[in-house]
Each structure stands twice: as structure tokens, then as C-alpha cells.
Amino acid sequence: MVHYMTTRLDRSFAALSDATRRGVLEQLGRADASITDLAATFHMTLTGIKKHVGVLERAGLVTTKKIGRVRTCQLGPRRLEDETAWLDRYRRRWDERFDELDKVVEELTRKEQRDERKKRK
Amino acid sequence: MNARSESEPGPVKNRTTVERTSDREVVVTRTINGPARIVFEAFTKAELFKRWWVPKSMPMTLLSCEIDARVGGKYRLVFDHDPEPVAFFGTYVEVQPYARLAWTNEEGGEGGPVTTVTFEEMGGKTLVVLRESHPSKESLDAAGTGAAEAMIETFDQLDELLVALAESAGR
Numbered sequence: 001m002v003h004y005m006t007t008r009l010d011r012s013f014a015a016l017s018d019a020t021r022r023g024v025l026e027q028l029g030r031a032d033a034s035i036t037d038l039a040a041t042f043h044m045t046l047t048g049i050k051k052h053v054g055v056l057e058r059a060g061l062v063t064t065k066k067i068g069r070v071r072t073c074q075l076g077p078r079r080l081e082d083e084t085a086w087l088d089r090y091r092r093r094w095d096e097r098f099d100e101l102d103k104v105v106e107e108l109t110r111k112e113q114r115d116e117r118k119k120r121k
Numbered sequence: 122m123n124a125r126s127e128s129e130p131g132p133v134k135n136r137t138t139v140e141r142t143s144d145r146e147v148v149v150t151r152t153i154n155g156p157a158r159i160v161f162e163a164f165t166k167a168e169l170f171k172r173w174w175v176p177k178s179m180p181m182t183l184l185s186c187e188i189d190a191r192v193g194g195k196y197r198l199v200f201d202h203d204p205e206p207v208a209f210f211g212t213y214v215e216v217q218p219y220a221r222l223a224w225t226n227e228e229g230g231e232g233g234p235v236t237t238v239t240f241e242e243m244g245g246k247t248l249v250v251l252r253e254s255h256p257s258k259e260s261l262d263a264a265g266t267g268a269a270e271a272m273i274e275t276f277d278q279l280d281e282l283l284v285a286l287a288e289s290a291g292r
Binding site for chain 1: 134135137138139141147149151153154155156159160162163169172173174175176177178179247249251262264
């Protein structure tokens, strides 16, 4: 585990040690982009930018997917962690609300049943 | 407070699920232990609504709650907050008794998120499906904490921090 973490950190730091790669992350933080877009933005050849994206991808900072003939890059798992945290927070908020709603509804339901029984007597 | 400890056995707590169905939409589901008619009332009558709407972990007090659950009717929730109270408000756009509700959230201006709730009764229980549709991904991202609610929390945390700093400076 520790070894795994160290390897991962090493990869992350190595990936971040290059100005172009930091630029690519910044760019992808604003919007997903294709390899072609990135090459144009950073004035590089397709092969050159692909190498950088490959390093970022192995470090888990970027993921890429190919749609048709275009390979699109986006921020990697780090962003997924954020997404999970978002869902957790959101779920907790609604869970707390619905727990209280349950209490209110159960109380009213029981009251109604009691009233019904009284009426029938 | 705990009414479940009465003679009737307490029902099992149901699960709340949340799913982001798209960049701009999130869906929450939960089964509530009671008929749709009563659940619908708890959503549309202010005196019931204010008993459950504020999440326990949120340091917020509901000062007032007005609900006019008719198509075109308005709602307005005002929360206590320093330096001034914060209001959440909007308009009901769909009202089908015991079945469906939809309202706009206008505190952030026009074209804000729309919340749609459906109530489906099954065997004396009600499946509540709540859908929040946002105008943009950014809007939904911000709602993760509840944009305005998060702001309140943030301010409260800032208050705590300032108090702590003042205390440590005074030492």
C-alpha cells in the first residue's frame, strides 16, 4: 500500500514537473479538449503532445477516450473523487430531510388511523 | 421525540439514493412510510413542511415559511442568518394533488433550477422521486452543497475561525 502510494505520488510529481503538462492540466480544468486542440494551444506536434498526455494519463491525472477519430482528454480520477464527495454531501442532505419527513408522515398516518377507529366506534 | 418507540414496531429506515443522470440533472429517490396523500401534504403545507425541510446537520433556523401550492403560486423560506436573513423562493409550475409537484428556484435569478417531485404509492408507502434540473453544469455543481446553503455554512465557519483567531490573539 505504502509502496503503491509512493509510486503514485512519484508519478504525479514527475508528471507535474513539466511546465507544458501543468499547462495541459490547467487547460483541461477549464474544458475537455482533443489532442489536436492541445497541440495547437501549446504549439506542439501531435506526437509531442501525445507523449505529455501519456505521462499525465499514467499518473491518473488525465483520462482520454476516443470518439470516432478524435481522442478527447479530460481531467482524471482526481475529478472522480470530487464527484463522489459531491454525491455524498448531496445524499446526506436529502437523507436527513427524508428521515424527518418520515417521522412527520408516520405521525400523521397514525393519527389518521386513530381518528378512523374512533369514528367507527 | 422518538415516536417510533411506541407500541407499533418501528419501520426499517429506507434508503435515499442520489444519481447524477446528466451534467445538469440529479435525481433523488426515497420511500416514505405513509400514503402519498399525506406525503404530498407534508410537501405543500407550511406547518408540516417546516418540520422536516432543514437538514439536521445544517446550522440553519427557518424563520418563516410560506407555501401557496397552486400552479402559479409562490413559496418563500427565510432562514436566520447574520448579518441578514437569507430567502429561498420560487413559483409552483405543476401541482397534481398526491401525484406530482414542480417548482422553480428563483433566489439565484430567473432561469434557475427546476425541482420536480413525483409521489407513487405502493402498499401504503410512497416512493418519492425528486429531480433537480439545472440550467448548466456549473449550477448543479454548486448545488452539491446547496449554493446558498453552502454560503451560509461557509460564513458560519468563517465566524468560528474569526472567533478562534481573536481568542488566540487575546492570549
